[in-house]
Amino acid sequence: MSKIGQGAVIHPMAVVEDGAVIGANVKIGPFCHVGPKVTLGDGCELLSNVVVTGRTTIGRNARIHACAVIGGDPQSIHHAGEETTLSIGDNCTMREGVTMNTGTAEGGGKTVVGSNNLFLANSHVAHDCQLGDNIILSNNVMLAGHVKVEDRVILGGGSAVHQFTRIGRQAFVGGLSAVSYDVIPYGMLNGNPGVLGGLNVVGMTRAGIERSVIHQVRRAFKQIFEGEASARVNAAAIRDEYLDCPPVIEILDFIAADSDRALSSPFRGKS
Incomplete structure (x- = not known):
């Protein structure tokens, strides 16, 4: 009953x-x-x-x-x-x-x-x-x-996420995007195939993250994805530099974690 x-x-x-x-x-x-x-x-x-x-x-x-x-x-x-x-x-x-x-x-x-x-x-x-x-x-x-989707993520209309993919906290995925690889926290991904175009600065600002911290995250983003080595190697190399910046450490931890998928990047779609 x-x-x-x-x-x-x-x-x-x-x-x-x-x-x-x-x-x-x-x-x-x-x-x-x-x-x-x-x-x-x-x-x-x-x-x-x-x-x-x-x-x-x-x-x-x-x-x-x-x-x-x-x-x-x-x-x-x-x-x-x-x-x-x-x-x-x-x-x-x-x-x-x-x-x-x-x-x-x-x-x-x-x-x-x-x-x-x-x-x-x-x-x-x-x-x-x-x-x-x-x-x-x-x-x-x-x-x-x-699929794993962390807090405060927004996925635009018609977007599709591949199995076993992770989407980090407060990331933004544009409409009609194909998410084939992991998306870092605070990342902004668009396109098919999805390309990591930068950071979700609007979302970070709305969440109350200070501008100085956003600047640090932007600098770390460039170091990770524009460095000479792979994104994972670059991320590990800069950790000590950002120990006092929790959003960057969150991104670095996300990159270092085990995953079944590659990492979305600004260039080839994956890293």
Whole structure:
């Protein structure tokens, strides 16, 4: 039997299967379908024709618009019906036609989405993706499997991200871009193939980063990508110079981390 929280309103033409957990003050509109292993946090609203299925947990105050399918099986030929999960944080908005899949057994079994994220119409989060907080996926953005997107990233409309790619915190990806390689924190990538055109200075300024710090990050960017050696070698060589500049150290740590993908650069598209 389902657990229905106080003040929840379920339209008579919606289906909530036995076993679902529905929080307080949840609103479920007509023609919605909530599966038996779903948990909806307090204050969630499913407008109409929404499917939430799989072993899916959604935090407080989500707002999900028509024709979204949340928690569907992973679109992977390796998926053999194992029970995997999708976890979504608080205060997320999913506009029309958004799709999010559960994980795969081989990928760890978990798709994880943070809080305060905005997913515009027809954007897609594939199996085993790991998303942080305060992210915007614009219309028709496609994240392939195992993608990692850090906090405050913005992806422009129609952009596509290759599987296993990482996008660093507060990066900006332009519309219709093809993201085939890792994008550094604070980076700005555009084009197909995607080219790292510089830094997301507007985003850094809006985040309250001081101009003097932005100048340091710009100088480090040039040293990393215009030096004589590879970007990774250049990044390691300048670390001691920037120990008092956390945004630069964040970029250097990102570059030094293990990854399945190459690094986006301003020149050949990868480094």
